[in-house]
Amino acid sequence: MKIPFVDLGRQYEHLKKELDDAVATVVNDRAFIGSLKNPHVREFENSFASFIGVKQVIACGNGTDALEILIKSLGIGPGDEVIVPALSWIATSEAVSNMGATPVFADIEPGFFTIDPDRIEEKITSRTKAIIPVHLYGQPANMKKIMEIARKHQLKVIEDCAQAHGAEIDGQRVGTFGDAGAFSFYPGKNLGAYGDAGCMVTNDHNTAQTARMIAQHGQPGEKHRHFIEGRNSRMDGLQAAILNVKLPHLEDWTEARIRHAHTYFDLLKESPVRLPEIRAGHRHVFHLFVIRTDKRNALRSYLSEKGIATAIQYPSALPFLEAYARLGHTKADFPVIAQYQEQILSLPMFPELTEKEISYVTDSIGEFFRL
Ligand SMILES: *Cc1c(COP(=O)(O)O)cnc(C)c1O
Helix, strand or coil, X not given: CCECCCCHXXXXXXXXXXXXXXXXXXXXXXCCCCCCCCHHHHHHHHHHHHHHCCCEEEEECCHHHHHHHHHHHCCCCCCXXXXXXXXXXXXXXXXXXXXXXXXXXXXXXXXXCCECHHHXXXXXXXXXXXXXXXXXXXXXXXHHHHHHHHHHHCCXXXXXXXXXXXXXXXXXXXCCCCCEEEEEXXXXXCXXXXXXXXXXXXXXXXXXXXXXXXXXXXXXXXXXXXXXXXXXXXXXXHHHHHHHHHHHHHHHHHHHHHHHHHHHHHHCCCCCCECCCCCCCEECCCCCEEEECCXXXXXXXXXXXXXXXXXXXXXCCHHHCHHHHHHCCCHHHCHHXXXXXXXXXXXXXXXXXXXXXXXXXXXXXXXXXXX
16 A cells, blocks of 8 residues: 555545636636735635634745744844744744844753753843744644743744644634744645745734735835835735635644544554653644654654655754754754654654555554564
């Protein structure tokens, strides 16, 4: 049996007519650019705001832009330090550097893969201005403790929600705990466009206004009135129209991901692999299903021979990438992730995965450990 890591084709087959119609409408109306008046983009902003339970949604070009624009909107720049997790996609720390500030890495919380609040406090200096927790793999970060630290030290909090659309803590959706949240709609994300797209969410009116202005060349609303120098970061009409078709299905897809995770938990409970942990009261939306084993590389090759695609998110933690060699970090600085990066393996996970496919994966894992 051949099992892909992610199969975006199955979702397209399911929604083909509506998606094709949405694309045709945008082309017919020539509503290509996400200008301030684009109806598809405005509709998406409104529906995503209700989905998250937030006052303001500002659509933009991609998730990296969302992080950068929020960093700038919150007044963070040269001379400032921003604490980020040692494990994430590079966009999280890159956004900080691109805005002229300095990323400061903190190790992850054992078992959960998200930033460890106990490691945050020891990184705070007089220059620290913000924390960017990442709800990695779909698991909400420990926001209760992070917000306590932020309030105590008067730090801004930008949530990186790129992998966690619809994740919750005690019924409240991620993106609404800190000052603002950044989402990505990269095709493979839990809610994916057919190209690059992203958005920012916030309950703060001023942050929203500044962010919108930056994303639209410094124009707060009226054409040709530029209050500041901004940049070009628009969500285009085609992407918004596609997201408008998909958003009503997101809850069902998320429930399917959670169901698949529980099937994996069930079928792997006797297995020597370490399963992801979920904090009480947290809704983990399983963008990725990540297991750990000391035999990671051998297991990965075995599964590959069986036709099962897996991935490693990520093979190197951020502080150990060449891009951060200038910081001179060693494994001893981040003991948890230094060990985990050799053990983590992401199993196939997408809403359209079948029970039969999941049991083929777990049976194959069982065979490997009996070899
Ligand atoms: C995907 C991702 C981003 C960046 O989103 P893009 O839309 O690809 O720019 C940022 N942070 C994390 C954790 C991501 O997974």
